[in-house]
Amino acid sequence: MAPPLIELAGATKRFPSGSGSVHTAVRDLDLTVGEGEFVAVVGPTGCGKSTTLSLVSGLQPASAGMVRVNGADVRSIPDGVGYMFQTDAVMPWRSVLDNVASGPRFRGVRKAEARARAADWIERVGLKGFEKYYPHQLSGGMRKRVALAQTLVTSPRILLMDEPFSALDVQTRALMQDELLRLWAGSDAAVIFVTHDLDEAIALADRVVVMTASPATVKDVFEVPLPRPRAVEELRLTEEFMGLYRQVWESLRTEVDKARERGAGNAA
Numbered sequence: 001m002a003p004p005l006i007e008l009a010g011a012t013k014r015f016p017s018g019s020g021s022v023h024t025a026v027r028d029l030d031l032t033v034g035e036g037e038f039v040a041v042v043g044p045t046g047c048g049k050s051t052t053l054s055l056v057s058g059l060q061p062a063s064a065g066m067v068r069v070n071g072a073d074v075r076s077i078p079d080g081v082g083y084m085f086q087t088d089a090v091m092p093w094r095s096v097l098d099n100v101a102s103g104p105r106f107r108g109v110r111k112a113e114a115r116a117r118a119a120d121w122i123e124r125v126g127l128k129g130f131e132k133y134y135p136h137q138l139s140g141g142m143r144k145r146v147a148l149a150q151t152l153v154t155s156p157r158i159l160l161m162d163e164p165f166s167a168l169d170v171q172t173r174a175l176m177q178d179e180l181l182r183l184w185a186g187s188d189a190a191v192i193f194v195t196h197d198l199d200e201a202i203a204l205a206d207r208v209v210v211m212t213a214s215p216a217t218v219k220d221v222f223e224v225p226l227p228r229p230r231a232v233e234e235l236r237l238t239e240e241f242m243g244l245y246r247q248v249w250e251s252l253r254t255e256v257d258k259a260r261e262r263g264a265g266n267a268a
């Protein structure tokens with residue numbers, strides 16, 4: 001049997017902090033994500049969600065435990081990983097076409113082929129006709145579409161998404177969530193999607209992982225048995241969705257309270 005695409009077991013990350021002490025950001029974290037699975041990760045602010053992603057992406061080495069991608073220990077940035085962050089990586093001095101073509105170009109694809117692939121993805125994310133525009137000529141939602149095309153054009157097997165839609169207004173965010181689900185449905189990519197928004201987590205994911213207050217470890221895992229394809233705006237109004245929301249929030253709330261109490265303690 002093929003190994004899971006992403007596997008963390010007892011993963012721990014410590015950072016040196018001031019005065020020679022050590023800060024544990026992630027402790028003993030176990031998480032497995034298979035091909036074609038969409039996992040959302042929620043947790044209190046600063047608990048260690050982004051750090052968890054950085055272990056998978058190879059941007060940070062684990063201090064202890066196992067982090068594997070595609071069955072191999074992560075020692076550097078693994079192949080086939082696509083990222084999307086809150087602030088997008090769209091280059092202001094490049095046209096939409098050249099922005100989307102830059103990933104394949106960087107990987108050695110010839111210019112004409114890279115541009116053809118980019119044009120295809122620009123159409124898939126609904127931006128046909130905007131190929132020659134520059135980012136400053138686009139709305140925030142359109143720039144997110146460019147970022148999505150930029151991420152997907154390399155056909156990543158693993159998608160790491162760190163609050164990618166949090167800067168968008170509510171309506172645009174819902175549109176982008178639908179768009180992401182539509183595009184992901186045509187792939188076998190494994191997704192880890194970090195968000196503060198429980199609605200977003202439940203609407204998108206197969207599983208919602210609740211992290212503890214810092215240091216991050218897995219507190220609870222909730223299966224989301226909602227049928228696909230999903231239309232996120234309609235889904236939110238269903239009894240099933242609201243029931244799940246209450247369960248996940250019950251688990252998350254105690255961690256948010258802990259984080260707040262500590263924050264208040266530190267500020268005092």
Ligand SMILES: Nc1ncnc2c1ncn2[C@@H]1O[C@H](COP(=O)(O)OP(=O)(O)OP(=O)(O)O)[C@@H](O)[C@H]1O
Nearest residue numbers: 015016023025043044045046047048049050051052
């Ligand atoms: N490179 C680093 N060096 C030192 N400490 C770090 C580093 N990266 C993260 N940390 C610390 O690790 C902890 C977890 O940070 P992280 O960004 O992973 O949390 P988060 O859950 O993603 O936060 P948020 O919800 O606010 O986005 C924080 O205390 C942070 O200061």
